[in-house]
Amino acid sequence: MNPIDNFEHIRDRVRQLPLELERFRELLLANVIMFGEIPAPTFHEQERINLMEQRFTECGLQNCSIDEKGNGAAIIPGSEGGSTIMVAAHADTPFPASVDHTLTLEPDRIVGPGIADNSLGIAVLATLPTLLEGVGISFKSDILLLSSVKSLNEGNQEGLRFFLSNTKRPIAAALAVEGVQLGRLNYRSRASLGGEIFCVADKAYEEVSALDVLSQIIYRLRKIQLPEQSATRLILGYIEGGVTYKTPARKARLKFQLSSDSDQTIVDITEKIDSLIAELSKEYKANIDFNIIARTRYGGMDPKHFFVLQARRVLTTLGIHPGDNPYSSVVSGFVENEIPAMCIGITTGENLNYPDERIDISPIMKGVAQLIGLLMAIDGGCCAEH
């Protein structure tokens, strides 16, 4: 079947899917709750992965396994095999285990920490084999399901990177599933660096606060010229320091992200940061450490890649408006391994990464239909056609 005819077939099938999938809504929601109420801060995802493996085993999948980094994986065998499509969802959330992970299920939404990022994503992954069987869709390619660990922040996608570096299966294409936002189509990764600056004031200079040092660092960071042509940005995302308002802070910490359309720009600015840290250490007689906690490379698919075009058509068929921002660090692990990859969102939601994070229930099956439609498109050869 040529790609045009194939898409006609996919479009007809995909249109029917949201309604057909609706009867599995409770099954999916139950998985959302089961996974979502297990705390899974980065580096401590094992209990979620164990549940994932239980789910994969219950579905009778092949090669259910947990690798040495802790990733959970399984395979839905295709009718022809030979080619493998990966569906990945990260298991970790940015919330510590001490946060109450109780979810509230209302008729139209679910509320609770980590529900969007990424409890819904891994619940979709766990339910996907049942959903595919329920709607009678199978593929020629093997579908490799991966619940990855150590993804967020300092995790720096360690689990996914390990898997991609070590798997013996060539991955034809990948879909990364996130809870929100429905309509996102991210297929490119920007060059980026996640940095942490940690200041410890010298005890001998009691009047010097580590916060003073940190504020100077921030001032100097903001003085660095960011090249406009490469859309370079510096985001100051996190700050902590001190113990009480009464005494100068001994320690202070800043976390930031530098991103750009140029790998070289990141290298150049990193050198500038190194040198300003050295200067300020001397000036304030403070110990200042600059650590790189995450890094991504620039790259990904061209907007005119047939996979991207097909993906937009799948979304449009479902009445989903495809977003305009092609970038997400979620696909960076795939970009580094030169695997065509797309990050999608399953539903709409708000308050992302806050304890009252929430997702809307009604769009979920449309989001799942989108995932299945994209798998059909890849299985039909849209990546190979490029």
Place this chain on the structure above:
Amino acid sequence: MQNISNWLQSNTFHHSQFWDLLRLIEEKEKKGLTVSLCIPTLNEEKTIGKEVVLFKSELVDRYPLLDEIAVIDSGSTDRTIEVAASFGASVYLSADILPETGFKRGKGENLWKAIYQLQGDIIVYVDADIKNIHPRFVYGLVAPIIYRPEIKYVKAFYDRPLALSSEIRPSGGGRVTEILVRPLFSLFFPELTAIIQPLSGEYAVKREILERIPFPVGYGVETSHLIDVYDGWGIEAFAQTDLDKRVHRHQSTRDLGKMAFGILRTFLKRLKTKGIVKDMPELTPYLRQFQARENNYEQIIHEIVEEERPPMIELPEYRAKRGIE
């Protein structure tokens, strides 16, 4: 009390002992048993949806342990009924069940009417206010009855230490249990003290027991159950299962006072009817509590009437429905 030690040893379980749901379902089918879940509600819109979704998906669709899930509501004024129905539960208004017997407000009323409305040989009751709901809240309670025919009444308890050492650690129930119910049991029914959380709202019971015991409609229902089942079938009919942790609403001391009053009335009534204590005066239904407003103290009077429903088997409607001569 050797019997208590033996019972604790043989009839106290942990839910993890019953993780193999396929085996449990096989055993249930072999014995031809049916299981109904009853969730009594009154304004539980925040938690009911989750309970229904989880039990239906996990214990009806994925592992068919439950034959029926019913929400029995006492007249919620929030969205409890709408939420439960939207996620596929059978929802009944307590007032609509056996309407000729009238309607009394209280959780015990819902539990009693569930015996008439539901079909199962085993009925498992789970409160609707559990925030960390999980399938273990059902299978952990039902499994001992399915595996061990002599067990007829399984009570939940919640005890999950983060680390176990060889040190002795206290284990017990909530405030009302430890300062009221266990002391009373120690005085009058020492064997019942071995039930770690006598007031927990989660329990599974065989129909043959449920239909033969009376039901206080209010706070005293759990306490009266224990006394009546113990009186009729002995401690051997009980078991208890550790369900780890239960997260629920915290009740104020004032509310616990009302609960304690209701339980005490039920308890004293049992002592009288069983002839354990004679010449008891008429008990007032009025609980008096006090509050301070500036320098004045005000009396608050609560009327707490512990009405009782008779054993269901005494109702002609029930006997007709179940074909009992």
